[in-house]
Amino acid sequence: MAKHKKKRPKHGCYFRDGKRMAYFCLVYIEEVESFLETLKKNLQGLGFHIEVHDGKKTDKKFMLLHVPDDILLDLSEAYDIGVAEKKLGLDGRRWTHNIFHTPLSHMYMSETKKGNLTSCAKIMIIQKVLESIQFGSETHARSVYRMIEMNLLDTVFPLHDGYPIDETMKLPDKYLNDRQLLTKYWANFSMWYKSVPTDAIERYYGPEIAYYFAWVHNFNLMLIIPSIMGLLVVIFGIATAHQSVAVHDFIEKNWMFCARCFRYRDCKFHQLKSYYKLFFWNYVFDNYITVTYTIIMSVWGTVGMNLWKREWHILQVKWGVTFDDDEIGARSAYIDRVMKKYDPRTKKIEAYVPRIENVMRMVFSISICLVMISVVILAVVGVITTKLLLKMALTEYLHDSTTTFVMIVGCILQVCFIKGFGEIYENLSIRLTDIENPKHQRDYDSSVLYKGYLLAFANNYAPFFYIAFVKGINFSQPGTNNFFIQQDNCQPSTCIGDLATNLFFIITFKRLVGNLLVLFKPPLKKIFKTLLFFKKKQIAEERLPQYETEYNLLPTNRYLLTSEFCEMVINYGFVSLFFAACPFASFFILLNNLMEQRLDAYKINVRFRRPLPRNVSGIGAWDGVILGITYLSTATNAFLIGITGDVVSYASYAINQWEQHYRYRSYANYTMSRFKTEDFDFYRKVNNTPEYCYYRGMRLGPEDEKKYSIDGPYWEDVTWRLITIFVFEHFVLMFNSVLGFIIPDYPKCVKDQLNLDRQLAKEAKLLMLKEEREESGQPDEWERYDKRPDFSKGEGPIRPSLLNVKNQWNEHILI
Ligand SMILES: *[C@@H]1O[C@H](CO)[C@@H](O)[C@H](O)[C@H]1NC(C)=O
Numbered sequence: 069m070a071k072h073k074k075k076r077p078k079h080g081c082y083f084r085d086g087k088r089m090a091y092f093c094l095v096y097i098e099e100v101e102s103f104l105e106t107l108k109k110n111l112q113g114l115g116f117h118i119e120v121h122d123g124k125k126t127d128k129k130f131m132l133l134h135v136p137d138d139i140l141l142d143l144s145e146a147y148d149i150g151v152a153e154k155k156l157g158l159d160g161r162r163w164t165h166n167i168f169h170t171p172l173s174h175m176y177m178s179e180t181k182k183g184n185l186t187s188c189a190k191i192m193i194i195q196k197v198l199e200s201i202q203f204g205s206e207t208h209a210r211s212v213y214r215m216i217e218m219n220l221l222d223t224v225f226p227l228h229d230g231y232p233i234d235e236t237m238k239l240p241d242k243y244l245n246d247r248q249l250l251t252k253y254w255a256n257f258s259m260w261y262k263s264v265p266t267d268a269i270e271r272y273y274g275p276e277i278a279y280y281f282a283w284v285h286n287f288n289l290m291l292i293i294p295s296i297m298g299l300l301v302v303i304f305g306i307a308t309a310h311q312s313v314a315v316h317d318f319i320e321k322n323w324m325f326c327a328r329c330f331r332y333r334d335c336k337f338h339q340l341k342s343y344y345k346l347f348f349w350n351y352v353f354d355n356y357i358t359v360t361y362t363i364i365m366s367v368w369g370t371v372g373m374n375l376w377k378r379e380w381h382i383l384q385v386k387w388g389v390t391f392d393d394d395e396i397g398a399r400s401a402y403i404d405r406v407m408k409k410y411d412p413r414t415k416k417i418e419a420y421v422p423r424i425e426n427v428m429r430m431v432f433s434i435s436i437c438l439v440m441i442s443v444v445i446l447a448v449v450g451v452i453t454t455k456l457l458l459k460m461a462l463t464e465y466l467h468d469s470t471t472t473f474v475m476i477v478g479c480i481l482q483v484c485f486i487k488g489f490g491e492i493y494e495n496l497s498i499r500l501t502d503i504e505n506p507k508h509q510r511d512y513d514s515s516v517l518y519k520g521y522l523l524a525f526a527n528n529y530a531p532f533f534y535i536a537f538v539k540g541i542n543f544s545q546p547g548t549n550n551f552f553i554q555q556d557n558c559q560p561s562t563c564i565g566d567l568a569t570n571l572f573f574i575i576t577f578k579r580l581v582g583n584l585l586v587l588f589k590p591p592l593k594k595i596f597k598t599l600l601f602f603k604k605k606q607i608a609e610e611r612l613p614q615y616e617t618e619y620n621l622l623p624t625n626r627y628l629l630t631s632e633f634c635e636m637v638i639n640y641g642f643v644s645l646f647f648a649a650c651p652f653a654s655f656f657i658l659l660n661n662l663m664e665q666r667l668d669a670y671k672i673n674v675r676f677r678r679p680l681p682r683n684v685s686g687i688g689a690w691d692g693v694i695l696g697i698t699y700l701s702t703a704t705n706a707f708l709i710g711i712t713g714d715v716v717s718y719a720s721y722a723i724n725q726w727e728q729h730y731r732y733r734s735y736a737n738y739t740m741s742r743f744k745t746e747d748f749d750f751y752r753k754v755n756n757t758p759e760y761c762y763y764r765g766m767r768l769g770p771e772d773e774k775k776y777s778i779d780g781p782y783w784e785d786v787t788w789r790l791i792t793i794f795v796f797e798h799f800v801l802m803f804n805s806v807l808g809f810i811i812p813d814y815p816k817c818v819k820d821q822l823n824l825d826r827q828l829a830k831e832a833k834l835l836m837l838k839e840e841r842e843e844s845g846q847p848d849e850w851e852r853y854d855k856r857p858d859f860s861k862g863e864g865p866i867r868p869s870l871l872n873v874k875n876q877w878n879e880h881i882l883i
């Protein structure tokens with residue numbers, strides 16, 4: 069025994085006596101010290117221990133808080149935190165192989181004894197106290213967060229359990245602190261294929277962050293099937309493309325494609341053959357199999373959401389959080405900024421906002437949002453114009469590779485805009501919500517979330533909606549010499565391939581830039597700062613105390629997770645909105661998520677100060693957003709198949725052939741029309757013009773009386789397309805609602821557990837009532853019953869007859 073007795077390394081931040089552990093740190097500057105006396109006195113009055121340290125590298129002062137365990141336990145009862153029993157018997161995923169688990173999946177971190185609060189629970193309790201502590205004599209002079217707003221405090225943050233990475237990492241797991249265990253097994257890229265230890269995260273960071281990672285984990289598991297299937301679909305497409313009518317019929321013709329030119333100089337006619345690659349890739353992403361894939365995947369969103377609901381209910385029961393623990397009262401910023409009025413109901417002076425003011429604020433905030441969205445859309449238009457101009461300028465030099473080069477440049481520009489606007493609107497949505505000034509914190513949070521998401525939505529998806537539904541339906545016969553119509557379209561084929569390649573590049577570049585930003589932004593900032601201010605280098609590289617090290621980390625705010633979540637939900641949209649155009653998107657999003665998830669973990673665990681844990685019951689308003697995306701995806705996929713893609717045309721061509729119309733020799737003959745170049749002035753001025761050229765469209769030929777007007781098959785094709793959209797949408801919606809109905813929201817283990825809990829609670833209550841009654845010396849209910857007068861013997865008052873009859877009747881029914 070004695071041989072193994074290693075000294076347990078001491079983790080965490082301690083008072084000077086080396087015994088009392090500090091849980092929270094308040095930072096302030098010397099001058100305001102006199103204002104803090106009341107706060108200190110009030111905290112000490114509650115039994116808090118306080119110790120002030122001078123900063124080593126800054127002129128700030130650090131006030132450390134320690135609370136003895138017995139006081140914390142009393143407070144935990146009062147606030148109902150950390151007392152809920154965690155139930156660990158509810159693991160639905162025991163069937164996965166061990167290589168997908170880390171030691172953290174089985175071990176609920178350092179052992180929890182009853183009445184032993186985790187550091188997370190301790191922080192939650194202290195935070196509750198700090199939120200309501202009085203620091204002055206006026207009634208609204210409460211909460212340390214208020215003091216930060218009034219510049220009496222610099223900042224307040226909870227302390228970690230220790231350093232994330234240090235020399236003790238070499239010791240066996242049982243000597244590590246929780247943060248180090250999380251760094252080793254969770255915030256670690258070599259764990260990319262392992263399951264996420266949500267229980268351990270919940271224990272250390274609280275439910276809010278744990279729900280986020282649980283959702284991401286669920287999302288990733290859901291992506292496995294579409295990824296594999298999507299890759300197979302693409303491989304199938306590549307294998308069959310060459311023989312398909314959609315490719316073969318075009319390239320075997322000696323047709324000239326009607327040039328789309330804007331200047332005489334580069335107006336050259338090419339053979340349809342030279343567009344082989346375009347036809348090929350469009351077929352790969354747009355054929356019968358991809359449509360089948362889209363139909364199968366149309367239930368993916370609903371199934372995923374239902375599986376998440378089940379998982380969520382397990383987690384709720386497991387962690388004992390079934391309600392949001394938010395402030396119920398009005399926000400302090402709200403009370404400050406509004407008028408006060410006497411309320412006859414509560415007989416108190418209450419905060420009051422005239423309705424017209426509320427409306428004005430709303431309108432203002434919404435209009436700023438709309439302006440932002442238009443700016444985002446303008447940026448998209450800017451990128452498109454840049455691409456067109458670049459293309460015109462470069463065609464002479466780059467020839468065939470122009471399109472690829474221009475597309476990549478366009479994607480890089482787009483990613484720059486997405487990232488740049490992203491930085492702006494995170495703050496913007498908070499500022500705008502401040503103007504709106506909602507009364508309750510919950511409304512405030514969801515307002516920030518919706519605005520942030522709306523802007524992110526416009527920012528991320530606008531280019532793709534443009535390609536799919538503007539550029540994609542932009543077909544015209546020669547003769548309309550409008551810059552945009554002539555230049556920005558995907559003729560002679562469809563835009564599906566364009567959409568797919570753009571998606572691929574943007575997803576990849578975004579991740580690349582994101583990774584670089586996370587890994588290199590803070591070090592670069594530091595270097596920049598030192599260069600800028602010519603700061604003297606540290607003379608002695610002595611180690612700073614833990615509180616000061618953590619003070620130097622990036623500050624966290626309430627919306628740290630909101631922006632991460634927004635990013636993930638945007639990824640969800642990339643997958644589900646564009647199934648029909650981009651079967652491989654799920655694979656790349658999966659890769660991206662695996663990386664992003666570890667990166668988020670690393671950020672939270674190592675780069676940021678410890679976030680304030682929050683007791684929430686789920687992912688909140690995101691559930692609604694995800695549901696909305698799922699519905700929207702039905703529409704976008706229907707339109708992608710029906711409008712942007714060409715599968716419906718293959719089908720209607722096949723039907724024509726099968727009915728032996730033989731009106732069309734080939735598929736190319738069906739979808740393309742002939743144009744006499746003499747009929748267009750512009751073409752006449754160009755050298756080497758062929759006599760006829762072909763363009764995409766089902767129009768009459770030059771010989772016909774009604775030259776170039778719409779031909780019969782066009783309407784046939786349009787009808788088929790509309791029918792496809794209608795049928796797809798209705799079928800999917802119906803099927804999804806049936807599925808939502810079939811899959812139960814509560815797994816059996818949760819139902820059993822809830823029933824058991826209810827029963828136990830009832831029994832405990834009855835027991836308590838009985839004990840109370842015995843203590844107060846009252847006769848027991850049943851005893852009294854026995855001592856009642858015997859009505860049948862004519863003692864006492866006569867029973868009401870109606871009751872009697874009713875009882876008899878009931879008995880009769882029962883028999
Ligand atoms: C990450 O995991 C690997 C493999 O288990 C381990 O060797 C490494 O030390 C871990 N990294 C950190 C920072 O703990």
Ligand SMILES: *[C@@H]1O[C@H](CO)[C@@H](O)[C@H](O)[C@H]1NC(C)=O
Nearest residue numbers: 731732733737740741742769
């Ligand atoms: C397609 O073939 C038919 C039948 O030979 C012919 O009348 C029609 O002009 C052709 N269309 C085109 C665009 O070549």
